[in-house]
Amino acid sequence: MKKETSKDTLVKRASPADEVEEQFQTVHFNWSLVRRLFDLTLPHRKLRDKLLLTVVLRAIQLPILTWMIGVIIDGPIRRGDFGQTLLYCAGLLLLVVFTEVVFYYRMKFALILGENAVNDLRREFFAKLQQMPMSYYHTTRLGRIISRVTSDIESLRVGIQQVFFVSMVQAGQMIFSAIFMIYYDFVLFCIVLAMAPVIYLLNQQFRSHVTRATRSAMESWSRVTATIAESVSGIRVTQGYSRQERNARLFKSQVDEHSSLNVEVARAQAVFQPLLEFNSQFFIVALILIGGWQVLHPSAATSIGDIIQFFFLANLFFAPIQVLGTQYAMLMQALAGAERIFKVLDSEPEWTDSPTAIDLPDISGHVIFRDVTFGYHKDRPVLHSISFEARPGQSVALVGHTGSGKSSIINLLGKFYLPDSGQILFGGRDIREITSSSLHRRMGIVQQQNFLFTGTILDNIRFSKPLATNLEVIEAARNLDCLDMIESLPEGFNTQVGEKGASLSLGQRQMVCFVRAFLADPRILILDEATSSLDVLTEKRIQNAIGKLLEGRTSFIVAHRLSTIRHANLVLVLDQGRIVEAGTHESLLALGGYYSSLHEQFVH
Numbered sequence: 227m228k229k230e231t232s233k234d235t236l237v238k239r240a241s242p243a244d245e246v247e248e249q250f251q252t253v254h255f256n257w258s259l260v261r262r263l264f265d266l267t268l269p270h271r272k273l274r275d276k277l278l279l280t281v282v283l284r285a286i287q288l289p290i291l292t293w294m295i296g297v298i299i300d301g302p303i304r305r306g307d308f309g310q311t312l313l314y315c316a317g318l319l320l321l322v323v324f325t326e327v328v329f330y331y332r333m334k335f336a337l338i339l340g341e342n343a344v345n346d347l348r349r350e351f352f353a354k355l356q357q358m359p360m361s362y363y364h365t366t367r368l369g370r371i372i373s374r375v376t377s378d379i380e381s382l383r384v385g386i387q388q389v390f391f392v393s394m395v396q397a398g399q400m401i402f403s404a405i406f407m408i409y410y411d412f413v414l415f416c417i418v419l420a421m422a423p424v425i426y427l428l429n430q431q432f433r434s435h436v437t438r439a440t441r442s443a444m445e446s447w448s449r450v451t452a453t454i455a456e457s458v459s460g461i462r463v464t465q466g467y468s469r470q471e472r473n474a475r476l477f478k479s480q481v482d483e484h485s486s487l488n489v490e491v492a493r494a495q496a497v498f499q500p501l502l503e504f505n506s507q508f509f510i511v512a513l514i515l516i517g518g519w520q521v522l523h524p525s526a527a528t529s530i531g532d533i534i535q536f537f538f539l540a541n542l543f544f545a546p547i548q549v550l551g552t553q554y555a556m557l558m559q560a561l562a563g564a565e566r567i568f569k570v571l572d573s574e575p576e577w578t579d580s581p582t583a584i585d586l587p588d589i590s591g592h593v594i595f596r597d598v599t600f601g602y603h604k605d606r607p608v609l610h611s612i613s614f615e616a617r618p619g620q621s622v623a624l625v626g627h628t629g630s631g632k633s634s635i636i637n638l639l640g641k642f643y644l645p646d647s648g649q650i651l652f653g654g655r656d657i658r659e660i661t662s663s664s665l666h667r668r669m670g671i672v673q674q675q676n677f678l679f680t681g682t683i684l685d686n687i688r689f690s691k692p693l694a695t696n697l698e699v700i701e702a703a704r705n706l707d708c709l710d711m712i713e714s715l716p717e718g719f720n721t722q723v724g725e726k727g728a729s730l731s732l733g734q735r736q737m738v739c740f741v742r743a744f745l746a747d748p749r750i751l752i753l754d755e756a757t758s759s760l761d762v763l764t765e766k767r768i769q770n771a772i773g774k775l776l777e778g779r780t781s782f783i784v785a786h787r788l789s790t791i792r793h794a795n796l797v798l799v800l801d802q803g804r805i806v807e808a809g810t811h812e813s814l815l816a817l818g819g820y821y822s823s824l825h826e827q828f829v830h
């Protein structure tokens with residue numbers, strides 16, 4: 227059997243520190259990243275090709291318009307032929323209209339293409355999130371994930387919609403203007419070209435400054451979003467400890483920092499743009515001087531039309547340089563976002579189901595842990611040599627102090643992690659040889675947090691069996707003796723539960739989760755008992771429901787209630803990742819060891 231810890235299936239486990247580093251790492255201009263970003267347009271090839279056509283047309287249109295102006299001045303105007311001038315102007319006007327129509331389509335195609343590409347990416351990203359291993363969620367803050375799907379994808383959208391195609395138009399415009407300029411006056415063109423090193427140096431200086439400032443602004447933004455996400459999830463704690471003011475102060479300092487960094491970016495841009503403009507104007511003055519001299523000296527064979535045309539072309543040549551400067555800053559933002567998003571999309575799960583794993587129609591309720599050792603980090607095991615056996619229909623209670631390893635055993639049972647050594651067997655078959663999907667199909671998991679999704683109670687119950695009929699749902703609720711409780715809610719099964727079940731009481735939420743698990747009719751049930759104490763009546767109902775839920779199933783319960791432990795066929799007592807005692811409640815009590823002292827704490 228192939229052990230799934232081989233090098234090819236294992237990647238370095240991410241730690242929170244890795245994640246923070248990833249967030250703030252330097253992004254360099256990288257052609258392969260640019261190409262990959264551009265490849266996002268591949269599924270929309272037709273639209274992209276139409277867009278590219280409009281880009282080429284746009285790039286050539288303005289220089290042609292300029293060229294036509296020169297032709298009119300040097301042609302019919304110089305000859306004093308007004309009729310011809312009118313005709314030429316009508317032609318020019320037609321070209322102007324065509325230019326603007328192309329401009330309209332250029333923008334429209336780019337916006338649709340960018341939106342389509344980003345839409346694909348959002349879906350792909352969400353699908354990937356659904357498959358990410360538990361370890362990813364243990365080491366990644368919610369705010370970071372949200373900023374991936376919001377600001378990172380947004381900067382990517384700008385990259386596709388604007389940077390690519392605007393840059394192409396601008397670069398094309400420069401090339402065509404240059405060709406026309408060379409055609410008209412090579413000497414004047416050389417003067418224009420002399421400006422290139424100045425622009426290049428200026429750009430270099432500006433680039434690094436803006437890139438640094440932009441990165442700092444993005445870092446601070448991700449801190450802001452992470453704080454918002456954390457504050458919302460932890461609002462109860464905040465209010466409970468009256469920390470609102472302190473949190474508001476912390477948030478204010480973060481947004482202030484973010485604002486000042488944004489101002490820094492704006493300042494860098496504000497200095498760069500006038501500098502560029504000054505350079506352009508300076509060179510235009512130089513051109514007027516030399517061009518004017520040429521016109522005044524007939525030996526130079528330069529006409530006034532040529533000079534006017536040349537100025538227009540020089541302007542067309544200079545204008546894109548400023549635009550490209552801004553586009554560059556946007557491109558760097560898009561690349562930074564793209565790099566982070568692609569990193570998530572490319573990340574391999576720590577392990578995948580072995581190719582030889584079998585999709586079982588049913589799994590056995592006979593579960594054996596054989597000498598299992600496991601750690602979330604390879605060098606820090608949290609479970610040591612765990613061995614026990616649960617026969618079909620038996621219930622196993624896991625007890626122990628906090629951090630003793632109860633949830634870790636549950637995580638292994640659910641195949642959310644794989645053991646580092648030892649075996650977990652279902653009906654004699656190693657868990658590695660059973661596909662996760664077939665395991666989860668026949669396994670019910672009820673967690674302590676009682677997670678409910680936004681929607682109705684009916685939707686939430688059906689989550690475990692989407693095709694269940696209303697009758698089946700009602701029957702499940704009746705079986706667990708909570709039909710009256712659900713029906714007494716304002717809109718019965720159609721009551722909206724709000725985000726995370728906010729509009730239901732703790733007991734009601736638990737009941738809904740039990741019905742959800744019952745409906746799926748799992749062979750194996752994993753139950754993390756809620757620790758919160760409920761009123762006596764609800765408590766009784768919950769106990770009854772648990773009893774019914776467990777009937778005929780192999781169950782593993784992280785037990786917090788004495789009554790659950792009493793009914794268990796096997797009680798595993800855990801301490802620091804080891805089973806220190808195992809047996810029934812009575813036999814363990816009789817032993818008078820670790821369990822009996824733990825029991826004292828349960829009772830009192």
Ligand SMILES: Nc1ncnc2c1ncn2[C@@H]1O[C@H](COP(=O)(O)OP(=O)(O)OP(=O)(O)O)[C@@H](O)[C@H]1O
Pocket residue numbers: 364602603608626627628629630631632633634635
């Ligand atoms: N995602 C994780 N990454 C790293 N270590 C973890 C992770 N989850 C748990 N641990 C560590 O594993 C050990 C066992 O934790 P586990 O959650 O299994 O205990 P537990 O008995 O279920 O505790 P509790 O009753 O408080 O839920 C602890 O030392 C804990 O710090």
